[in-house]
Amino acid sequence: MSVYINSTGHYLPGPPIDNDNIERILGLVHNKPSRLKNRILKSNGIKTRHYAIDADHNTLESNAQLATKAANECLDAVGFRRNRLGLLSAATSQGDFVLPGFGSMVQAELGLPDVELHTSHGICSSSMMALKHAYLSVKAGEQDSALVVASELASRLFKASRYEAAGDVPDFNAEFLRWMLSDGAGALLLENAPRKTSLRIDWIQGFSHADAFPVCMTVGHPRESQNGKSWQDYPTYAEAEADGALLIRQDVRLLEHVVKLGVDGFLRVMGKHQLSPSSIDHVLCHYSSDHFRGRIFDMLNAAGMMVPEERWYTNLYERGNTGCASLFIMLDEFLHTQTYDEGDTILCMVPESGRFNNVYMHLTVVTE
């Protein structure tokens, strides 16, 4: 059975925030402007992004509410009746609550009766894992339809007060993501028959390399490596926070692996499915930073497998890096703003730096 993406939607909270206004919202740590900010922004190339918190650090919309707005846009675009939905598959890096699963919170917010539920846990690739679950459920004939929602509310991690609570020690790896990540949500509706214009999912394939590499992006890991000590191993959460264990942190030295592993997986799927660069009409790649775009291109050129640059679409620079929601937001905006024809193929890639999980998807534009 074939599976089709029949509708998409996205939601970005509040107005676009430009680079000069980031610290107005997130706050000045110890009342001082960041010394790293400009360097990191220059490298990632992001010009504007969105936050669901205000300058007083009130959360204006919860993560589940962001997810719900994207989901509603997606379902309403095709007038999909909520009570017909078979499966809700949800993804986020951090829900509003530690427990229960994010999917439960989104289901309640959406008011969906009797759905089968799935929540996938991870970072950027969690949306692709949620999508694969939904894809397989429809493909296996278990469900006729599935809604996949990916949502992030990362800004809550970036409030100045969080860094102040973790002491005065400069921590490049903890600050790095403050200038990278922002909030937003995306949603896809999957069905077992196409509508007027649909994307057929040809395959979804992931490769995870956690066995070979250390963690690269964490929440819950203290500032200094302490033999796997977790935020939950402290007597109190206050002590964990003081030790920097609640900050989101990227081990930037390891980021180069993301590029290599991303290209490795690309070569693998292209080989497995006997694809050539000329057979790919559009590439949607979730790279976190403009810096990595260039590195990916260099390696694909070396392999003789570069898809011409004009076929690469991204909205990273205007919408920001919204973690697991990025690819869905990108796909939605691509479909609404770019030109494509029946039979066009789209290759989607999500290389995740968390502990190096990379997921690829091949789509074909079809009409009813």
Next chain:
Amino acid sequence: MTAQPTQPTHDLTANSQRCLQQLMRVWFDFERRLSRVPILQRLERGQFNVDDYRNLLLHLRQQVIEGGRWISRCASSFDRDYLDVRSEVIKHARDEHQDYQMLEQDYQRVGGDLDTLHTQEANLGTDALHAFLMHRASLPNPVDLIGAMWMIEGLGQKMAASWAERIDAAVNTGTPCTQFMRYHADNDDDHMAKLYALLNRTCQSEQDIQRIVKTARVVGRLYAMQLEEVDYDDSL
């Protein structure tokens, strides 16, 4: 299965471009294997100390010295149809055949005793790697050793700089003690350009591609084994 390339690199022929693509995949797999090797895991995770470094150099020395031999043997196995390749490989052998001296100096600078270094037996991985390379190098026109060079030069070009940086951070001696690795990091870029040219010259058929890639894979496995053996006590 290899995908069909459309845009060649460095004016590579179609065969060498396909070969290079497979060699890149072999390399990526090799990097993952190296990441699972205990001594490199310690280096990556900040648990590496000066004993580790002395031990690493102790175990690398045999392979570095033997490296000069297999490359020289390789050169002498190319017949008159491959005179140009032979010259290129001879040059390469000359460049590398004394770099063990840098390694010895590094070893002394981290408090290593030269007698220990000189009496150290090659470990099991080094023995296996050397035996394999000498075997291939002894066959007529061993074009597949381009695959071995790709892996071994790759270590210099892609890994040595980051290893040296981490070692310097972990082993604070005050005097430079990572000259050997830094030398390879600085010079192997040039070697890679020559390697691309060699690839064009020697990779003429699908059979050549398969043989070059297989040799690269074997070298990767045995090289990783050599580094795994650093943590094993060979005495029974």
